[in-house]
Amino acid sequence: MQINATVEKVQVNFSKRHAPENAGLRDGKTFNIRSPVIRNNVIEHRVFWSAWLDSLSTRVFGVEHERKWREQVRDARVVVLEAGCGRPTNRLATFADGTRACVRYGIDADQVLGETLSYYLAELLGISNLPPLALSKLNLSSEQWASVRGNIEASEWSPNAIVSLTEFIPNVTGVFIPLHLRKQQGGGLQLSAETISNMTVTYLVELMQWSDLIIFDYLTANFDRIVSHIFSLQWDARVMERTTNNLLKTINGHLLFIDNEAGLVHGYRVLDLWERYHRLLLSSSCIFRRSTVRRISEMKRSGNSAKLLYELYRAREPLARELSSLSEEHALTLQYRIDVVYKHIKQCTEIM
Template identity: 55%
Template sequence: MRIALLAARALIALLAFSPGSSSSSPPSKDKTFRTLLAVPASPELGRRSAPRASSDPRAAPAPALAQDVFWSDRLDGAPPAGFSDLHVKRWQLKARSSRLVSLERGCGRVSNRLARFSDGTRACLRYGINPEQVQGETLSFYLSRLLGIRNVPALALSRVNTNTEQWLRVRQDIQGSQWADKSIVSLTEWISNLTDVVAPPPLRTEGRRLHPLLEDLANVTNQEMLELVQWSDLILFDYLTANFDRLASNLLSLQWDSRVMERSTNNLHRTAKGALVFIDNEAGLVHGYRVLPMWDRYHEALLNTLCIFRKETAKKIAELHKSQNVANQLFEQYRASEPLAFQMGFLSEDHAEMLQNRTDRLYKHILQCKAKYSK
């Protein structure tokens, strides 16, 4: 008998939003989101609390939860495998050494290209209108590895040089693209047979939540549970990177499009095996931090919907809070794995401090959830 494990659609809370603009007509998406990515950066920017018993009579954890506010070990380890460390290393080696044979339009922004290697495999090649786009994409990838979140595709950097063997056969394509020679671009693994993802039912209405309550986790199928585990990581990841070009942009759009949450989520896809894939993270960290005053209310609203976490993700956040050196750890991983790290650059001191502050905010949020729902 599957009691509450098959019990109701998991609920994620969305608070009512009151955006600053009172305009009733939607501005174009290019003006609201995409052109923000091209805004030049200003020169200067480049003990655990003891749990207490909950007074909420509905707070008995559903069988899907092992304890407190964490998904059970069965669910935590069950989501379809993402991109393993071994897979990432092998793909990066190939991306840095294989010859490119064609560049086609594709992969989102008009300046990007769908690249094909000599062995037939493909990659999304990102050329940033502003270098911080490639930097944000790259650092977001390495932060996901540091957190143990395996939903971001493998990435490697390369310097455009049509005199080298890797780039020689696409010289004409490069000239036609009007890219600056010697620019650093990112190559991201192309994943085939992806499908669009709509926010889970709880995200489509206001005033709901994904908390460890029986009423929030009723009638949810096993497959839906496995996807919700990944959504919990996505919300934390986008909060940490301040990536506005996924869920946060949808919240902003609610002021003129009440059904935006019922449509496909931007920059989020699903593999045939059910793994969520977080793509196009160029708005993360560098640019996301620079425009944070505009978007932080939406990031906070999304975070407040969530009070269920993967144990390993929460553990890593606690470790990064305790060490107070998340930027240093990110840089060491980035430097050790990416030969062009020094040429591409890293977070400014201000942005490194913001990353630590947001890590500390996540840690505090998890403690608050534990204080509310722990036995």
């Protein structure tokens, strides 16, 4: 099977289906659907999640919601800054209107850059599992930060540093790596009719989101999520039974890919240490979302994914010029990894 021909069919099918967008996470849609499932309803062309299954999973965060959130928080006045949001260097901010956001202050600017570029790469891929993100400069005399100046100074944050703000999502839980992915390390996720008949639709929709996460983490070379678990198997045989780093689930069943500071910049810098495990993770799945495959194919054809990423980032983020972007070397690395994913998808279409 030729991937180009497959993707052309996918584009036609995808354009005819207009799934409604969520307004943030407040649409109340859940995936708690328990009905008989047969393989033909779930997998199409052997390697694609079906349009029927995909239609059950709308955007996690609506496009308009993200746009409004970014505009709102860039100038919103912070009235409380307290511990929270994971790492010791992170803080939970409360704005004057009650809105809350996670503030991430990187050990260096590359971590904030990695977090930000990962967010915009996800947008290029059509992956909506990352909470809305905006950048802000720690101007302690500005209306935005003046009220919490003491907290910032106590945290020993550098004045005028650029931090990332991401929407705080309440009522989330940790996420375990699905059993079918744990069993398939290096073998490619394959779902038989018998296997699928024992799965709930809820579980299948989650697996579909995992297939996006695997591609996303490979492209960004993010070692601080699933890959760190694979690495730790050397001395901890039960690590895969624990919740996954930097991954949460909402009450509606959406996965949230959070804390992406290790993506792209830092991840590319330490590839020699982690690439073996990145490849193992990528090989663990041979079923994909049509829309994701279409975006990968488009980015491969462009030959310059870093340029597409920078153009989107610069158009959406006023502080893009100050924070900088990928180096030329890392831009080439991104394109190489796009090509690797494209080749992996093509191989899956041929062997399954």
